[in-house]
Amino acid sequence: MTREYSVAILGATGAVGTRLIEQLEQSTIPVKNIKLLASSRSAGKTLQFKGTDVVVEEATPESFDGVDLVLASGGGSVSARFAPEAVKRGAVVVDNSSQWRMNDDVPLIVPEVNEADLKQHQGIIANPNCSTIQMVVALAPIKAKYGLTRVIVSTYQAASGAGQSAWQELVSETDAHNAGKEMHAEILPVKSAKHHYPLAYNLLPQIDVFEEDGYTHEEWKMIHETKKIMFGDKNSKAVKVTATAVRVPVPIGHGETVYFETDAGSGATAADIQAILSEAPGVVLEDNPKEQLYPQPINAEGKRETFVGRVRPDLENDDSFHMWVVSDNLLKGAAWNTVQIAERLVDLDLVRVPEDAANKFVTA
Amino acid sequence: MTREYSVAILGATGAVGTRLIEQLEQSTIPVKNIKLLASSRSAGKTLQFKGTDVVVEEATPESFDGVDLVLASGGGSVSARFAPEAVKRGAVVVDNSSQWRMNDDVPLIVPEVNEADLKQHQGIIANPNCSTIQMVVALAPIKAKYGLTRVIVSTYQAASGAGQSAWQELVSETDAHNAGKEMHAEILPVKSAKHHYPLAYNLLPQIDVFEEDGYTHEEWKMIHETKKIMFGDKNSKAVKVTATAVRVPVPIGHGETVYFETDAGSGATAADIQAILSEAPGVVLEDNPKEQLYPQPINAEGKRETFVGRVRPDLENDDSFHMWVVSDNLLKGAAWNTVQIAERLVDLDLVRVPEDAANKFVTA
Known part of the structure; x- marks a missing residue:
């Protein structure tokens, strides 16, 4: 039964x-x-x-x-x-x-x-943290075949990552700005923080509070969660991970530029990485520059998958690649x-x- | 006279x-x-x-x-x-x-x-290209003292970089979306391109047309212009530069997350970098996490300077740093x-x- x-x-x-x-x-x-x-x-x-x-x-x-x-x-x-x-x-x-x-x-x-x-x-x-999840979904199948020694990620994170009220604040601010009125911020970047700044038509390079070392807690989470999930140890030295997290005026759907290095001498090509991603669980490869096909938050909204595109080699560093990763931060995130x-x-x-x-x- | x-x-x-x-x-x-x-x-x-x-x-x-x-x-x-x-x-x-x-x-x-x-x-x-200018203004004084061997930049570029009409399109799309109407895109990402996508509440990882190697021409420009301006040769091998350029729903003011490596053994600290930037021509250092002080596009609009903050060391790679750079793309850019x-x-x-x-x- x-x-x-x-x-x-x-x-x-x-x-x-x-x-x-x-x-x-x-x-x-x-x-x-x-x-x-x-x-x-x-x-x-x-x-x-x-x-x-x-x-x-x-x-x-x-x-x-x-x-x-x-x-x-x-x-x-x-x-x-x-x-x-x-x-x-x-x-x-x-x-x-x-x-x-x-x-x-x-x-x-x-x-x-x-x-x-x-x-x-x-x-x-x-x-895990929303921005961590979509990144490791894309990186894990690559690591499985070619290894992974380094990750540098910059995030483009949606307002809803800070909750319903932050999302509403973005829309209210935008309406106010378009009507020529002043914008009022009470929630972002961090509700409990001393200062609040408008997100509408702006960029806020602060998500969560600052740590002593100048990183935000969001960045700290991406580093240590990635190590714990992918390498079984939150302080693993097998991989170098660094993140910069930025809030952007988007309601739903985080974007990420991800630079990663596979094992030295892995021999991986961009076509190899694309082939792996096209069959990876939970991943949808949207990668055709000729057709201007690449992931966008408005297309990812409401979907469970992680969307990956702009896969290309670093032109001057061997075994290294760049990609663009988007997912609905409220769903897969x-x-x-x-x-x-x-x-x-x-x-x-x-x-x-x-x-x-x-x-x-x-x-x- | x-x-x-x-x-x-x-x-x-x-x-x-x-x-x-x-x-x-x-x-x-x-x-x-x-x-x-x-x-x-x-x-x-x-x-x-x-x-x-x-x-x-x-x-x-x-x-x-x-x-x-x-x-x-x-x-x-x-x-x-x-x-x-x-x-x-x-x-x-x-x-x-x-x-x-x-x-x-x-x-x-x-x-x-x-x-x-x-x-x-x-x-x-x-x-030079707008996104190149603000980056080299911040990097040049650092290179002068500690050398520069590698740059990985992700951009957060404003609509006005594609002209007045792209900026107007962003505002019209936003108004339409907030009123529950459909958004119409005719200009971005590239006016002459086959497909056009809304920028309002969205992210577009395409600026300018695609090259054969999967990079956009905007990314290509950032790479070769940086080499020509800072190293006197558009194909210089003295520095590795890679860029990912993303259009964000901001009218004016480009943001950039910049990872850079100084000479091996340079001994530079984040405090050294901050000290250099605080006296560099054309740069305003806005970098105080405790006071939530960091560059934002809405504060940079209308100003001639390049604003730099979030300066911090890479935690796992020697002589390497991250920073966040913002400038008015229509002015300094x-x-x-x-x-x-x-x-x-x-x-x-x-x-x-x-x-x-x-x-x-x-x-x-």
């Missing part, structure tokens, strides 16, 4: 949360019943799951009694508080926040890349990757907390 | 042309009289120079009789036709098109970087650099065509 799952979505009312509901509806997961959880502010709202009204409840530790699977997208502090409570109650948590990603007991998963790491889970599985992880957990019959792990993440 | 100059502006009615007039008005050049030249379509319009009405004339070869100095921004084919005619008549041409940049008899000038090359001019001086070249020609008393060069650029 097929096992059916009691599923809870934590943070159900946000930009990612509403997409988690949609992606779960379209998934292969047999859902026995669904709980939609959010903060007290959103509790009482009615949303739909597969055509049925569901009232959003305020999340409490007891919300997770009887739940098998939690899809969490309520932000870091929400996951810090509730993920251990859910695991304690026997639920497996797939968490879209950055809270647990660097924990050595938490697999950080992109199914196309490191599905095998799911087997080691102790109750929490982390979903968040909701779809989370549901995809859950699908794989179901398929592999891994929706259970190991006996000795129930209190692993609970702090005193 | 101070020499006064008869100046012609070719392509006076475009986005750059109107700024050429403004920058010339504000310059130190003693202007005896001014001619505003354009295509027959714009002839008859009235513009102002220093408060006086000037009627735009249709450019013909004879327009340049008696002219000392031509500031040209009418596009490649216009410069191909008229620059030789102007030089033949004794006028020195500072040309903002790409037509003459790679010609070995034409100095390609960014005054802060290679002013000395002006002395070799044969009647035509070329103004075009009109101001052109007028600045003209100012230097005047100061160095170089506004004269060498005797043996009068027919140098005329084709049979």
